[in-house]
Amino acid sequence: MKNYKIAVLAGDGIGPEVMVQALKVLDVVSAKFNFSMQSTEALIGGAAIDATGVALPEATLDLCKSSDAILFGSVGGPKWTSLPPAQQPERASLLPLRKTFDLFCNLRPGQIYPAFAELSPLHPKISSQGMDILCVRELTGGIYFGEKGRTEDAAFDTQKYSVSEIERISRVAFEAATKRRNKVTSIDKANVLATSVLWREVVERVAKDYPQVQLEHMYIDNAAMQLIRAPQHFDVLLCDNLFGDILSDEIAAIAGSLGLLPSASLNGSNFGLYEPAGGTAPDIAGKGIANPIAQILSAALMLRYSFAEEAAARAIEQAVASTLEQGIVTRDINSASNYGTADVGAAVIAAL
Amino acid sequence: MKNYKIAVLAGDGIGPEVMVQALKVLDVVSAKFNFSMQSTEALIGGAAIDATGVALPEATLDLCKSSDAILFGSVGGPKWTSLPPAQQPERASLLPLRKTFDLFCNLRPGQIYPAFAELSPLHPKISSQGMDILCVRELTGGIYFGEKGRTEDAAFDTQKYSVSEIERISRVAFEAATKRRNKVTSIDKANVLATSVLWREVVERVAKDYPQVQLEHMYIDNAAMQLIRAPQHFDVLLCDNLFGDILSDEIAAIAGSLGLLPSASLNGSNFGLYEPAGGTAPDIAGKGIANPIAQILSAALMLRYSFAEEAAARAIEQAVASTLEQGIVTRDINSASNYGTADVGAAVIAAL
Ligand SMILES: CC(C)[C@H](C(=O)O)[C@@H](O)C(=O)O
Numbered sequence A, B: 001m002k003n004y005k006i007a008v009l010a011g012d013g014i015g016p017e018v019m020v021q022a023l024k025v026l027d028v029v030s031a032k033f034n035f036s037m038q039s040t041e042a043l044i045g046g047a048a049i050d051a052t053g054v055a056l057p058e059a060t061l062d063l064c065k066s067s068d069a070i071l072f073g074s075v076g077g078p079k080w081t082s083l084p085p086a087q088q089p090e091r092a093s094l095l096p097l098r099k100t101f102d103l104f105c106n107l108r109p110g111q112i113y114p115a116f117a118e119l120s121p122l123h124p125k126i127s128s129q130g131m132d133i134l135c136v137r138e139l140t141g142g143i144y145f146g147e148k149g150r151t152e153d154a155a156f157d158t159q160k161y162s163v164s165e166i167e168r169i170s171r172v173a174f175e176a177a178t179k180r181r182n183k184v185t186s187i188d189k190a191n192v193l194a195t196s197v198l199w200r201e202v203v204e205r206v207a208k209d210y211p212q213v214q215l216e217h218m219y220i221d222n223a224a225m226q227l228i229r230a231p232q233h234f235d236v237l238l239c240d241n242l243f244g245d246i247l248s249d250e251i252a253a254i255a256g257s258l259g260l261l262p263s264a265s266l267n268g269s270n271f272g273l274y275e276p277a278g279g280t281a282p283d284i285a286g287k288g289i290a291n292p293i294a295q296i297l298s299a300a301l302m303l304r305y306s307f308a309e310e311a312a313a314r315a316i317e318q319a320v321a322s323t324l325e326q327g328i329v330t331r332d333i334n335s336a337s338n339y340g341t342a343d344v345g346a347a348v349i350a351a352l
């Protein structure tokens, strides 16, 4: 029987309580699909700062290195916002993890679920057109990791991209498009940035290997506008690190259902980090009302991308869909609902 | 009698036809408020490329240099999209003009007009909360103008900001806030960028001179999200060049009424460039149905910021408001409308 080692980094705020539900779902699904999971928890983020002084302790990094995947909760909260930005939990946990494991590919699906279209701030005018976007974001390059510096009276950052960095993320986008609606919109600012000109060239070269996929280039400013005017226009969105950071959050806002959106950060082998798109929601932490769906769907992505347990991944996704259809949702989805975190987790398990 | 020299750069697409209306309004208002205007037209953008081979001919630049302000239409269109991005009309006109005249400050108001709230894609859920944002964008620094380069297999761009560059744009934002709702939201990515850390420091220092103004910092990704969730949260948005490019277009999309939004690009003396936020709308160019309001309001901003003719500027803005209230609008604002460009222009003049 296959055995998968998972590093479980629940983090802060609602992280731990939604993680409990995801782990329960994984328990059930592993028994059903005949594999086993060995999950080990470790400190991350604000909790790790409080306990050890750093957001990503050595012990946590070691655990990740000896694991097959990282199931990540969320990190940060008001307690740590007064720290210098570079030491804040989210940044100080995620950037080194991405770099250490070469997680160059971030996948963020953003959907308006027809049954929950009224969650979208664009309801009903635009939400009725639907939205089903996969944002493919480069995650280990660009201005995030280029040389930066500071003098008394100036500062600089460098955005650098190589052909190979652009090529590998582009391939992910085109491959994904072939399994979806065969369209890639590549985001850049080629009228201003040298990196964007190179980005365009490489994307066009990769596109030649996917004649069935329609490629379109769009400037970042126009994309920020068109996502609001016509989200149904987009299928796969291919972005560099910074533009993907911005647009994936814009898409999440348009979907309106942050509690339903998972994400995967991959390195092209089987290793990956999986986390909800939303944050730690400190205002509702500990109340048992947080939405566990994004964490559960992140676990499903882990089964798919890290363990190739496609059937188990689908089973979770279908169980989630049926739970939503039954209206068993937390208050962020339906303000009249009395279901809590554990109820939703139990409903997903019952539907499995 | 005061005499103002204006360089009129109407450009492509709907540029010339909306410019005609703005010039008529200026004629009437100058007679009424006892100043004269000497306006001279010159080639810009695609029209200039066709006639001279370049988007910003020397003669045009010379005219601008000998003028007190530039009234700009819009440039670009399908005819020139196959040019390399750096030679496309918009970029090749605007960036050198901004740099030549040190137009470091871009003001872009973004409003949901209560009477036209249903134009917003966020109608009715979010639009009912209203929106009245002034985006203050740094326009001559950052990654737009930093060192850039290219090798066979890589490219780079540099974002650089000095204390003085950040300071002067911050002062504009805080000054503007004192005349509005006393709130500045400064946008950065201080958890990742060295320039953003400096940005924050300088903004905080400037804020000390404006104790009555509430300052808040927000990460760009979060801002892209919050603008959609709660646009009424924002008053003045202070952005660097790239983030301002993205968010000002996002705000325009949220307003939904691109045809009503003007902009001003200033250099701290009286010189300025004034242009509609929208584009050349090639699909409707020449049909007499383009909305002239954004161009007319841009002319009002010119009177205010370049000529200190505040009363005349207000008179135009009030005439526009009354025209809108009467429902004399083009089809982009009300699809059932039969009014054309000239009708709206005439109505504004009648209301003066
Ligand atoms: C915490 C921050 C550095 C990070 C990013 O900008 O990548 C976050 O916003 C994200 O998108 O995962």
Ligand SMILES: CC(C)[C@H](C(=O)O)[C@@H](O)C(=O)O
Pocket: A191, A192, A221, B090, B091, B094, B095, B245
């Ligand atoms: C044409 C382009 C270079 C320009 C910019 O990015 O500044 C435009 O998008 C704008 O916002 O005026």
